[in-house]
Amino acid sequence: MKRTANPGSSSSNKITSQQYIAMAHELRSASFAKYIDVTVSRISGRIARAVQWLNSHPAFS
Incomplete structure (x- = not known):
């Protein structure tokens, strides 16, 4: 019986x-x-949070 090459x-x-x-x-x-x-x-994401904080802060609005 011949051994065939394993494709893997x-x-x-x-x-x-x-x-x-x-x-x-x-x-x-x-x-x-x-x-x-x-x-x-x-x-x-950090910039967006900082801008949001600045917009909501009374000193900057």
């Missing part, structure tokens, strides 16, 4: 170093973009 084995799923670098770059870009998105939303 590591030998058939090898990726080139260029593919690996591209995947790592995509992952890094995605996580950096997520970090920027979270930071911007935090800052804009």
Whole structure:
């Protein structure tokens, strides 16, 4: 009985170093973009709260 190659084995799923670098770059870009998105939303939320506080404060209205 012949043994057939397992399609899920590591030998058939090898990726080139260029593919690996591209995947790592995509992952890094995605996580950096997520970090920027979270930071911007935090800052804009704080600004909105500060503006709301200034608008409701009797000294500035």
